[in-house]
Amino acid sequence: MSKNMQNWAVPLLAVLLGMLLGAVIMLIFGYNPIWGYNDLLYTAFGSLKNWGEIFRAMGPLILIALGFSVASKAGFFNVGLPGQALIGWVMAVWFALSFPDLPKVISVTCTVIIGLLAGGIAGAVPGILRAYLGTSEVIVTIMMNYIILYSTDALVRGGISDSVMRTSDASNKVSASASYQTQWLSDLTNHSRMNIGIFFALAAVVLVWFMMKKTTMGYEITAVGLNPHASEYAGMSSKRVIVISMIISGALAGLGGTVEGLGTFENVYVQSSSLSIGWDGMAVALLAANSALGIPFAAFLYAVLAIGKTGMLGIPSEIIDVVSAFIIFFVGANYMIRRYLKPSKKSAIKGGK
Incomplete structure (x- = not known):
């Protein structure tokens, strides 16, 4: 993987890992993460008004x-x-x-x-x-x-x-x-x-x-x-x-x-x-x-x-705040992700020239 691709992949994986841990927390407290994230996405993208609120x-x-x-x-x-x-x-x-x-x-x-x-x-x-x-x-x-x-x-x-x-x-x-x-x-x-x-x-x-x-x-x-x-x-x-x-x-x-x-x-x-x-x-x-x-x-x-998160029925919106915190945690601890996304030898050689 090239250095540039690694720089883009780390934040994306941080988001995915944060969402995954958020799902685990929902399960621990008895909530269905699939329905929770479905409600979140439907609320965010389900109406023109909410699109405007996003911007x-x-x-x-x-x-x-x-x-x-x-x-x-x-x-x-x-x-x-x-x-x-x-x-x-x-x-x-x-x-x-x-x-x-x-x-x-x-x-x-x-x-x-x-x-x-x-x-x-x-x-x-x-x-x-x-x-x-x-x-x-x-x-x-x-x-x-x-x-x-x-x-x-x-x-x-x-x-x-x-x-x-x-x-x-x-x-x-x-x-x-x-x-x-x-x-x-x-x-x-x-x-x-x-x-x-x-x-x-x-x-x-x-x-x-x-x-x-x-x-x-x-x-x-x-x-x-x-x-x-x-x-x-x-x-x-x-x-x-x-x-x-x-x-x-x-x-x-x-x-x-x-x-x-x-x-x-x-x-x-x-x-x-x-x-x-x-x-x-x-x-x-x-x-x-x-x-x-x-x-x-x-x-x-x-x-x-x-x-x-305002449309997640029955699920505390604070859980999404925890998801956001997890995302930033993984960004801050990106060395854990980069360890498994090492640049290819070819790109490393180019970077060293």
């Missing part, structure tokens, strides 16, 4: 996963994605509530920029601390998740005008001109919440792929991720690359949160915990092995599981 769920996942992949390529584990997504969501919705009468093109453009800026600033903080003070980006980003969570909750409760609040903990919905949902997408998918966020996400896939593969910045990010000391010796500024990669990572996560806020919920409300889409986006990136082109496929799988 709706994919948008934020793709953007956040892309953010994680950029940081990973630079050699950093950005655990601050939930916070970066949340601050993008809150800032963008706050703007939309403050200026409800703007034309849709202007409103969408402004909220996209605000989401990118808010997430980028949140990503810059751990990037600067890592680059110039040598702090652990994992610890800083974990702590920033809590700082952003409680700060935005305080903002929702006391910083937003009472005139746009539905309750003390939730705002009204944004105006139609600020929402990412559109009538034509709603009509196309039988009144689902599919929105223009999926197009932003697919455009971001192309841009990130192009940046990482075809530009000097992408080469520098990869080089610093492989060996920052050698990169410095070659004339690259590893500090600059560290900061830029974290800004890009945070900006993409911020846009993912904006898409979730203005495309799915259309308002802002007090969050009881970190955004789950932040962690799910991280899992999507891991499943795709941080490949920009692989991320949409991994996001599609996660969206199918998320939408399909």
Whole structure:
């Protein structure tokens, strides 16, 4: 098996093994896995509306996963994605509530920029601390998740005008001109919440792929991720690359949160915990092995599981969450799979030349 085929086979086998272990758990607790997975697939693909919901769920996942992949390529584990997504969501919705009468093109453009800026600033903080003070980006980003969570909750409760609040903990919905949902997408998918966020996400896939593969910045990010000391010796500024990669990572996560806020919920409300889409986006990136082109496929799988599990009659939906965890476990422990998928001698010889 060639190296490229091995890279594709590992995630696929991880998915199959995760589903298999999920079936075993269903059997242990007295559920029929065949009917369970049948209900899941029928729910996910059985109606045009649910197809729209799958694409709706994919948008934020793709953007956040892309953010994680950029940081990973630079050699950093950005655990601050939930916070970066949340601050993008809150800032963008706050703007939309403050200026409800703007034309849709202007409103969408402004909220996209605000989401990118808010997430980028949140990503810059751990990037600067890592680059110039040598702090652990994992610890800083974990702590920033809590700082952003409680700060935005305080903002929702006391910083937003009472005139746009539905309750003390939730705002009204944004105006139609600020929402990412559109009538034509709603009509196309039988009144689902599919929105223009999926197009932003697919455009971001192309841009990130192009940046990482075809530009000097992408080469520098990869080089610093492989060996920052050698990169410095070659004339690259590893500090600059560290900061830029974290800004890009945070900006993409911020846009993912904006898409979730203005495309799915259309308002802002007090969050009881970190955004789950932040962690799910991280899992999507891991499943795709941080490949920009692989991320949409991994996001599609996660969206199918998320939408399909709601229709598993009599079976707790948490079992599918366990399946997702198993999938990521096998991706993380991919050496167990690769041991039985060794590259052929011919491809190994080519790789060594």
